[in-house]
Amino acid sequence: MKAAKTETITVRIEPAVKAGLKAMAERERRSIANMIEVMIRDYCGREGVEIPETPVARAGNKQSR
Template sequence: MATAKTATVTFRIDPAVKEALRTAAAREHRSIANMVEVLIRDYCGRNGIAIAEQGELLGDGKPG
């Protein structure tokens, strides 16, 4: 199975928010990166923001 392509995101947050993120990730047995993705997807879903599939982003109509 092919792995999905990913993009790197770098940002600064308050240390207390980072610790809360670590705690949330640990409770869900997720990595911090995956927890951020889950939180973003949840927010987008609740606010009607569509997330394109990777093939749609690449413009080739194919996944990955």
């Protein structure tokens, strides 16, 4: 299975907001990019905006039935 492509975005935020984001990412042992994705998915979920899950290729990961 082919992994989904990603896209790049560029945003400007205040240094204090970036520091908070970095602190949260470190606390949860995530990259900043992954932390942003988690936060966006959480917010969209609370606001009723559906984000379809994208399939991710996982080598050797078979589900048993």
